[in-house]
Amino acid sequence: MPFLIEKKFAVCYNIFTMENAVKIWDKVKKELSNKLSATAFLVWINSIEALTIKDGELVLCAPSKNSRDTVEKNYLEDIKYCINILGYNFTSVLIITEDEKQYFVTEDDAATTLSSMIDVKKEKPLSQFVSKYTFDNFVVGESNKLAFVSAKTVAENPGVNDNLLTLNPLYIYGGVGLGKTHLLHSIGNYLNEHNPSIKVLYVPTETLTNEYFASLSKYSSDKDAYRNFREKYTSVDVLMIDDIQFLQRKGGLQDIIFHIFNALYINGKQIVLSSDRAPREINDIEDRLRTRFEGGLMTDIDTPNIETRIAIIIKKLEKENIALSDDIIYFLAEKINSNIRELEGALLKVIMYSQLINKVPTLELAKEALKVDNIDNGNNIDSNKIIEAVCQYFRISHSEIVGKKRTKDIVEARMIAIYLIREFLDLPLVTIGQIFGGRDHSTIIYSHEKISSSINTLKTSTQIKDIRSMLNI
Ligand code: ADP
Ligand code: MG
DSSP states (O other), X not given: OHHHHHHHHHHHHHHHHOOOHHHHHHHHHHHHHHHSOHHHIIIIITTOEEEEEETTEEEEEEXXXXXXXXXXXXXXXXXXXXXXXXXXXXXXXXEEEGGGGGGSOOTGGGHHHHGGGBOGGGOOOOOSSOTTOOSTTOOOOTTTHHHHHHHHHHHHSTTOBOXXXXXXXXXXXXXXXXXXXXXXXXXXXXXXXXXXXXXXXEEXXXXXXXXXXXXXXXXXXXXXXXXXXXXXXXXOSEEXXXXXXXXOOOTTHHHHHHHHHHXXXXXXXXXXEEXXXXXXXXXXXXXXXXXXXXXXXXXXXXXXXXXXXXXXXXXXXXXXXXXXXXXXXXXXXXXXXSOHHHHHHHHHHHHHHHHHTTOOOOHHHHHHHHTGGGSOSSSSOOHHHHHHHHHHHHTOOHHHHHSSOOOHHHHHHHHHHHHHHHHHSOOOHHHHHHHTTSOOHXXXXXXXXXXXXXXXXXXXXXXXXXXXXXXXX
């Protein structure tokens, strides 16, 4: 039976050298998750399954007619784009619904047609940059204008220094969820598009650290590992290191960073760094590195004001073709005020929730979706939460903070906790004294005053800022 033999062969071929529709769709989805917003991805794309490849077409299956129609209308072009980026070569993409599934053959039957659809040689590596993190998708406001303009300038003219203004290194700093990583990826995406011959590398500090120690540990068996590591980071035109505050002072790590930095700098290569704080506020870095980090342009990103937050929500909604009433937009922008990642998360929750219960979103529904009464917003923090955060921040235990020990760290932590409790909770002095192991009310007043008087110093203000942001207050 020639047919059977042929089919068997085709199936083997499929297993060993080809990918099936499911695997391809997984890759496409990964690419789409970089391109689309989290909301669009989770609401519309994630529920789509790959069915098969038939006559050169990739056949996908949507859970409902509504889902199929929306994806066809709004996301088909994105899907095709990602398929193309990955180097696949389908004649088209067909989206069917669950009801129509029975008319389609399964993966195995389709194996014979599969090989022609994949041009293996053409397959390109995935970009290291999240494609939705672009300058175009970044909403500019007072809080981030300088960081945005600096990043854009660097993307347009990497490594260029004139005597008046040096943007090397560009050091972007600010709290979590305010767009630092977004800007770094925007530089990468911009360069890939406008200046593809430029070698640009993005790396989170943690990855860089792991790679460095891995290269050292391999040294006895692979002498090249360490050289390759150095080569990788000194042979680029633009190096971007994210979250440099995680740089540790151990095992020669800072030596190698210093070396990489100098090698790039001397050759006019661009360095971009991000951090949650200014160089002088990072405890653990050597002075020679700190000076290097401060040697170019330092620009901070602040928390966005309400207009910017509203603009961000509107931009995200426009991209996804979703309408929300003004009162919901305002509610979200007002409620979530210090972290754009959380703002996006809240928006996603509202949209998912309304999809789930199949109702048009209203303000009531938005509040329900966010279980707004449970949000930590300063009204429902308590002394325990404050103490816990302070202990975590200073890495001391609860019993130490309320106990008798008077080492420098513990005293400092204790005074800060007392200060925050007094500032944010309406508690009598006596009660605060009791919380701290039966201390006298004069001790509480003294601690509060001591911190109040040093609140304008960089150290104390940073500590308070950090702990407040841990507590969302
Ligand atoms: P960070 O690195 O500072 O912690 P991210 O760059 O990861 O923050 O940003 C968190 C999320 O907020 C990302 O999804 C990002 O796209 C979004 N975001 C931040 N700032 C903006 C902005 N100005 N406009 C649009 N989206 C933003
Ligand atoms: Mg980041």
